[in-house]
Amino acid sequence: MKKIIIAVAVLAVMLSGISLFAANVGMKHPNLHAAQLLIEKAVAKVSKAQVANEFDMDGHAAKAKDLLDQAYTEIKLAAEAANQNAK
Secondary structure: OHHHHHHHHHHHHHHHOHHHHHOOOOOOOHHHHHHHHHHHHHHHHHHHHHHHOOOOOOOHHHHHHHHHHHHHHHHHHHHHHHHHHOO
16 A cells, blocks of 8 residues: 555656656757756656655655756746847
């Protein structure tokens, strides 16, 4: 039963990160795209750490994931600004 609860929690955490994948800048900006891919990997690693520690991390892992999500969004905004300035 405990494993089922953890699996459901992991799924919920992963679904909360869907906003990350919706804002990918694509290959027009390869360095920004690479940065986003690294953030995606970091979020996945933090999620695995949460599961390994049974989500007993005093909210710090969740906060880290929130900050990674913010960084991902800022990268998207940077790409949009570059596109706008190139016109």
